[in-house]
Amino acid sequence: MDDLPALLKLLPNVGFGFMLVVARVGTALLTGPGLGEAEVPGTIRIVLPVLLSALTYPLLQNRLPPLPEGIPTLIGFLGLEVIIGAWLGFMARVLVMALAIAGDILSLMVGLSSVLQIDPSAGTQVPALHRMLALAAVALLFASGLYVLPIQAVIGSYDIITPGATLDTGGTAQLVTRAVAASYGLALRLAAPFIIICLVWQAALGFITRLVPNIHVHVVSAPAQILGGLTLLAVAIGLVFANWSAEMRQALSTLPGQ
Numbered sequence: 001m002d003d004l005p006a007l008l009k010l011l012p013n014v015g016f017g018f019m020l021v022v023a024r025v026g027t028a029l030l031t032g033p034g035l036g037e038a039e040v041p042g043t044i045r046i047v048l049p050v051l052l053s054a055l056t057y058p059l060l061q062n063r064l065p066p067l068p069e070g071i072p073t074l075i076g077f078l079g080l081e082v083i084i085g086a087w088l089g090f091m092a093r094v095l096v097m098a099l100a101i102a103g104d105i106l107s108l109m110v111g112l113s114s115v116l117q118i119d120p121s122a123g124t125q126v127p128a129l130h131r132m133l134a135l136a137a138v139a140l141l142f143a144s145g146l147y148v149l150p151i152q153a154v155i156g157s158y159d160i161i162t163p164g165a166t167l168d169t170g171g172t173a174q175l176v177t178r179a180v181a182a183s184y185g186l187a188l189r190l191a192a193p194f195i196i197i198c199l200v201w202q203a204a205l206g207f208i209t210r211l212v213p214n215i216h217v218h219v220v221s222a223p224a225q226i227l228g229g230l231t232l233l234a235v236a237i238g239l240v241f242a243n244w245s246a247e248m249r250q251a252l253s254t255l256p257g258q
Helices: 004-031 042-063 071-096 098-110 128-143 148-160 169-190 192-211 217-252
Strands: 116-119 124-127
Touching (some): 004 042, 004 071, 004 148, 042 148, 071 098, 071 169, 098 124, 098 169, 116 128, 124 128, 169 217, 192 217
Antiparallel strands (some): 116 124
C-alpha cells in the first residue's frame, strides 16, 4: 500500500507515453500495407496496433518525454507522432504498391484496361489485373515475412526521430519522392517483358495495316492480344512474384529506422 501513491503519480506519465507510442506505431500500421487494407475488419485494425504498441512500450519508455504541463503542447506531441507514423506507413505502402502499378501497366498492354473492379482501399474502380496483383502483394507480404520490415522501421525510427523533436520536412519529402520513384521503377521492371512484346505486336499490326488497309486489324487482333497476354502472364507470374519479393526486401530494408 505504501507504493500506491507513487504508482498513482506515475500513471499520467505512463498513459501519456503509451498514447505517444500508439500515435506513431498505430498510425504507421493503419496507413501501411497489410493491416491498412480496407478489407481487414475494423476490430482487427484497432486491436492489433494497440497490442503491438503495448508490447513495444516497455522498450521505448526511457526515450519518451514526460507529460507536458499544457494541453497545446500535449496535442502538439501527439500530432507530430501521428504525422511521423503516417509518413513511415505511406512510404512502405507506396513501395508495396509497385506490384499493383505493374498490374495497371499489364492491363494496358494486354488490352484489359477497361475491365474494372471496385477497390475498397482506393474507393474507386481499378483494372482487374491491378486488383488481383494488389491482393497478391498483401498475401506475399505476409507469406514471405516481409511485413516485419516496416514494423522494425517504425520501432527503429525512435533512434533517429525522438518524440517531440523537430521534423525535417525537406528530408522527409525527399524520402517520399524516392519511395515513389522506386515503386514506379520496380513496376516498370516487372512489366518490361509485356511492354516489349506489346511494342513488337503493335509494330506488326501497323505493318499488316499498311499491307491490307481494308481489314480492321485492331478489332480482329484484340482477342489474340488478350489471350496471348494472359497466357504470358500465367507463365511468368511466378517469376514476377519472385522478383517483386526480392526487390521489396531490399527496398523495405532502406526505410528510415532500419
